[in-house]
Amino acid sequence: MxxxxxxxxxxxxxxxxxxxxxxxxxxxxxxxxxxxxxxxxxxxxxxxxxxxxxxxxxxCRCDEERRKREEEEERQRRERMYIASLKANGIQEQHFYSWTFANAEQNGDIQMAQRYVSQWEKAKEQNLGLLLWGGVGTGKTYIAACIANALIEQKVPVLMTNFSKVLNQMGAMYSEDRYKYISDFSKFPLLIIDDLGVERSTEYVREQIFAIIDERYKANLPLIVTTNLTIDELSDPKDVADARIYSRLLEMCAPIQIRGSDRRQKAGDAKIDLAQQMLFESEVSR
Ligand SMILES: [Zn+2]
Structure with a gap:
């Protein structure tokens, strides 16, 4: 005492x-x-x-409020760091970071993607994946990146990669490491794989693609895939090995046609407009 x-x-x-x-x-x-x-x-x-x-x-109250403010700032700082680390781990191409809904031109495709994000909990629960198909330049990758960024901002770990990269990395591994590599994708509640169908289609490649998709299927976790293949090519492939891949994919993912407003075409149009303005329309005053 x-x-x-x-x-x-x-x-x-x-x-x-x-x-x-x-x-x-x-x-x-x-x-x-x-x-x-x-x-x-x-x-x-x-x-x-x-x-x-x-x-x-x-x-006094001021001190108490200052303490709370500092705690809140600290919490936000940690949250930003966490989100930055999710981005660094989950989105491999840095130029995708700016592919966000905020930067997107509004159209039906973007709205569809926004709805997917706003109903993410349900999509996850029901294991609803998406198969975004459509022609080159329609913005499938852009839309997928918007979904990845928006979910990461909500602190959902997302891995966005592409088939070529995954197959490349797997090609350099021993088979037991390959299994570990694929099963590690299950750490991400959402896996996005860009560009199905552009890879060299060998027996080995198709086996690996099936293994990746099947692993996701077994983990009962959603998958988003983008592809230039048409729905006809996906639902009625000529090849047996492709058929196995696509039918599993269509079991897991709702096929959604991305129409876009052809970005590359638009860029081309902008050049034509510029040339038109500069070379044909402008009055050169002297
Ligand atoms: Zn005070």
């Missing part, structure tokens, strides 16, 4: 303020205690230790 008393006494001594000392931002109120000029709450209180009354510092 005496020990505790002397500890408290020492603490009080340390926090004690001289009676005449009035720190900036405070004033002495009628109760004899210093108060905060901003919130009017006392910034000191009386502490009775063994019959001696000490004036010790305490925190």
């Amino acid at each position: 005496t020990d505790m008393r002397s500890i408290l006494g020492a603490m009080a001594e340390r926090n004690k303020m001289e009676p005449e000392e009035i720190p900036e931002g405070t004033y002495r109120a009628d109760d004899g205690l210093l108060h905060c000029k901003v919130c009017d709450q006392p910034v000191q209180h009386r502490l009775d230790i063994g019959g001696t009354v000490h004036l010790v510092r305490c925190i």
Whole structure:
């Protein structure tokens, strides 16, 4: 008890303020205690230790609010770091980082993708994947990247990669490492694989593609695949090995045609417009 008393006494001594000392931002109120000029709450209180009354510092509302603000800033900082690490781990191509709904031109495809994100919990629960198919330049990859970015912003780990890269990496591995590599995809609640159908279609490649998709199927987790193949090519392939891949894929993913407003075509149009303006229309005044 005496020990505790002397500890408290020492603490009080340390926090004690001289009676005449009035720190900036405070004033002495009628109760004899210093108060905060901003919130009017006392910034000191009386502490009775063994019959001696000490004036010790305490925190006012401003201090409390500042502490909360700092905690919130710290929480947000950690959250931003976490999201940045999810991006670094999940989106391999840095130029995809800016492919977001906020930067997208609104059209039906983008709205569909936004709805997928807003109903993500249900999509995950029902294991609803997407097979985004459509011609070159329709923006399938862009849409997939928008979905990846939006979910990552909500702290959902997403891995976005493409078949060529996955097959390349697997090609350099021993078979037991390959299995581990594929099964590690299950750490991501959403897997997005870009560009099915552009890879060299050997027996080995098709086996690996089936293994990747089948692993996802067994893990009961959603998968988004983009492809230039048409729905006819997907639902009625000539080749048996392709048929096995596509039928499994169509079991897991709803095929959605991406129509887009052909981006490359648009870029081409913009060049034509510019040339038209510069070379044919402009009045050269001298
Ligand atoms: Zn205050």
